[in-house]
Amino acid sequence: MSITEKILCSKSHEYLLEENGNYIIGLTDYAIEQLGDIVFVELPEVGSEYKKGDTFATIESVKAASEIYMPVSGKIIEVNDAIADAPEILNEDCYEKGWLVKIEKTGDESEFADLLEYEDYKEDLE
Numbered sequence: 001m002s003i004t005e006k007i008l009c010s011k012s013h014e015y016l017l018e019e020n021g022n023y024i025i026g027l028t029d030y031a032i033e034q035l036g037d038i039v040f041v042e043l044p045e046v047g048s049e050y051k052k053g054d055t056f057a058t059i060e061s062v063k064a065a066s067e068i069y070m071p072v073s074g075k076i077i078e079v080n081d082a083i084a085d086a087p088e089i090l091n092e093d094c095y096e097k098g099w100l101v102k103i104e105k106t107g108d109e110s111e112f113a114d115l116l117e118y119e120d121y122k123e124d125l126e
Contacts, residue, residue, distance in 0.1 A: 003095045008112065009121035010071040015095075016115065019102070022077060026099040027059070027068065027090065028118075030125055035061035038087040043079045043100060050074060052111045057100055059090075072111040074103030 007015040013031035017024040032038070040060040050056045050070040057068040079101050083089050090098040116124060 004118040007095075007118050008071070008115035009118055010069070010115055011124070012069045012071075014069060014071045015118075016071050017095075017099075023072070023074065023103050023105060024099045025071060025101050025103060027094055028121070029094055030122070032090055032094045032098075035059065035066065036063040037061055038090045041083050041087045041090070041100070043081075043084060044076050046076050046079060048076045049106065050076075052107055059087075068100065070103075071115060072103075072105055073107030074105045076101050077104050078102040 003017065007017045009015050009028055013028045013034075015026050015028050017026075038059060038061050040058075042058040044050070044056050048056070050073065052070055052073045054070045055067040056070045056076075059066050059068055080099050083098055083100070092098070
């Protein structure tokens with residue numbers, strides 16, 4: 001099963017992947033393609049808490065700077081330090097190696113209502 005069969009996507013192009021009861025958050029391949037070559041990523045501190053829709057990170061490419069939004073409420077339990085040092089990892093592999101943060105969910109299940117399965121997300125883009 002490919003990773004895209006397991007993720008949920010937000011309309012603002014973040015993805016969520018469940019892992020052992022917690023969630024990995026990153027940017028979809030579509031978002032990365034639109035940004036172009038990534039040159040800088042600013043990630044939050046471990047222990048920070050965010051509500052659904054809050055800006056939790058910033059990303060800069062040769063084309064633009066963008067804010068990254070929390071798809072569900074959660075507490076940061078891990079950040080991907082590798083991409084802070086080598087942001088181009090996002091261009092190479094936004095799912096396996098280029099995830100942004102891991103969170104412990106703090107919101108309820110209703111926060112998942114507007115997230116889309118990858119196939120539906122891709123159709124929405126067309």
